[in-house]
Amino acid sequence: MFIIGILSLLLIKAILVRNESFTSTTHLTQLLKTEIALAKSLETHLKQEYERLDQIEKFVNVIKDEIRQAQSNEEYYFGNPVNSYLFIKHLTADWYNIEELLPTNFSKNLGDKWIFPSFEDYTGSATGLLRLQDTYKLNTSQLANGEISNKFKSKRLSALECYDLGRVAYTSGDFYHTLMWMQEALDHLDKEQNKTSINKIDILDHLAYATSQQGNVEHALAVTEELLKISPNHIRANNNKIYYETIIKNRTLSKQQRKGDTNANEALNPSLLPANSANKNYKVKNERPDDLLEEHELYEELCRQNQTRLSPQREAKLFCRYRHNNHPLLILRPVKEEQVLDQPAIFLFHDVISDAEIAEIKSLASPKLQRAVVRDFVTDTFKPADYRISKSAWLRNDDSPVVARLSRLIGAITNLNMITAEDLQIANYGVGGHYEPHFDFARKSEKDAFSSLGVGNRIATWLTYMTDVEQGGATVFPIVGGHLKPKKGSAAFWYNLYASGEGDYNTRHAACPVLIGNKWVANKWIHERGQEFRRPCSLDPMA
Structure with a gap:
């Protein structure tokens, strides 16, 4: 006590x-x-707190404006690749920055039912936009100002948005696009009244390095010197300045030695300074990487044209007709057949599927869509690949009467057995989505490609177009110069194998990236087994 x-x-x-x-x-x-x-x-x-709330309010206003434009008009709005890219950017890179300003339990209150794109989706959409720029030879300023099409307008990109595109390219080591988009970011920054969105130093820092990697050392030095005017103590810029000056000095000395010239005051070859520089007498070299195959350039050229271009002699072999094959499904309603290419023989069948049937197939496939994969024949596994960018889903005949009806119709039109055919593959192409030149059939070096199916090689391909595409999205055949523009309700058909079973290498084809619009297709691959009496084998290897 x-x-x-x-x-x-x-x-x-x-x-x-x-x-x-x-x-x-x-x-x-x-x-x-x-x-x-x-x-x-x-x-x-x-x-x-005011600054934090101001950032949140600006983000809210941006996404509210986006909602206003997109809602009730989704397909039209997202048909513009710039709109699609910005939409994904807002829900990834921009949202991540805003999320850090919010209470820790804010995201939890959203619930598990709300889905967000991944950062890979963001970088993929940016890369897709750059792919469209290359494939369709779009001017950087044209793309940044939303002037892709007279019909499909998009907002003008800010300096920060141009910088972000350049950053994606920079991170992947693509200095060709980095240079273009950092220069565009600089141009936009000089014209913007509110210049707080991006630091000019960051743009100049990336621009200097990118242009040096493209061989423009004088330009890199000029950009670095401009950076140092703003930030004299910038450590990396000071080091780079010495590095660039050394390269230029050694190059000059070497040039003088080759000429036997003792004049140490020979003028250096100048280069283009940034847009706001007084000196604009110079050129900057910025070439695409030279590791692209010749076929890739041909593929892109075909994507830019609007139709197949054949000689009059080859065009004379083409025809249009009604086909019924004496099949019960076609006798009363024959299908409209158009041959669009002679070698290889490529056919278009028109109005094979109705809008209502298309809507049901898309509805069934949408929840199942996954990133499309390709087979790695070395490891015998399936994995995503940069040369095939799309999402796909598989539908069986018993998933819907519509799917079963389409399968029966394909069998009736082609006169081939559908029992050994693969399920219907539905594919949807997003921003810059494409499939570079490839074969549908397995070549001799890929002898085990379809061994698990036990139905032989892919004898033929059926490709149903379920949407019209405003611009781009064509199916092209680089070897023979074929170009098929998607037409809703129509389907393309060709044999991948000769009657002898040998692969027809002229069928090498590609799906061009969609520039404007939305592309849905349904693929049906038909195999050899079961076709023995429907398409008899030939001893002639090229028959």
């Missing part, structure tokens, strides 16, 4: 001493300093 009493007395004394601080004028004067410090801290906190 004695100890408890002592502790109680000490506690009472402490309270009295503390209370004395509020009854003493001297102590109150000292507390004023506390209040001043508290006011300053709260003002700093309020300023930070």
Whole structure:
């Protein structure tokens, strides 16, 4: 009890001493300093809160404007690749920055039912936009100003948005696109009234390195010197300046030695300075990487044209007719057949599927869509690949009467057995989605490609177009110059194998990236087994 009493007395004394601080004028004067410090801290906190809320409000306004434009008009809005890219960017890179400003439990309150794209989706959409720029030879300024098409307009990209595109290219080591988009970011920044969105130093830093990697050392030096005017103590820029000057000096000395010239004052070959520089007499070299195959350039050229271009002699072999094959499904309603290419023989069958049937197939496939994969014949596994960018799903005949009907119709039109055919593959192409030149059949080096199916090689391909495409998205045949423009409700058909079973290498084809619009297709691959009496084998290897 004695100890408890002592502790109680000490506690009472402490309270009295503390209370004395509020009854003493001297102590109150000292507390004023506390209040001043508290006011300053709260003002700093309020300023930070206002800035934080201002960033959140700006983000909300951006996405509300996006919602206003896209809602009830989704296919049209997302048919523009710039809109699609920005939409994905807002829900990834931009959202990640905003999420850090919010309470930790904010994202949890959204619930698991809300899906967000991944950062891979963001970089993929940016790369897709750059692919469209290359394939369709779009000017950087034209793309940045939303002038892809007279019918499909998009917003003008800000300096920050141009910079972000350049950053994606920079991160992947693509200095060709980095140079173009950093220069575009610089041009936009000079014209923007609000220049707080991106630091000019960051643009110049990336631009200098990218242009040096493209062989423009003088340009890199000029950009670096402009950066140092803004930030004289920039460590990397100072080091790079010495590096570029050394390269130029050694190059000049070497040039003089080759000429036997002792004149040390020979002028250097100048280069283009940034857009706001007074000196604009120079050119900058910026060439696409030379590791592209000749076929790739031909493929892109075919994508840019609007139709197959054949000689009059070859065009004379083409025809249009009604086909019924004496099949019960076609006798009363023959299908409209058009031959669009003679070698290899490529056919288009028109109005084979209705809008209602297309809508049901898309509805069935949408929840199942996954990133399309290709077979790695070395490891015998399936994996995503940069040369095939799309999402796909597989539908069986028993998934819907519509799928079963389409399968029966394909059998009736082609007169081939559908029992050994693969399920219907539905594919949807997003921003810059494409499939570079490839064969549908397995070549001799890929002898085990379809061994698990046990139905032989892919004898033929049936490709149903389920949407029209405003611009781009064609199916092209680089070897023979074929170009098929998607037409909703029509289907392309060709044999991948000769009657002998040998592969027809002229059937090498590609899906061009969609520039404007939306592309859905349904593929049906038909195999050799079961066709023995429907397409008899030939001893002639090329027959």
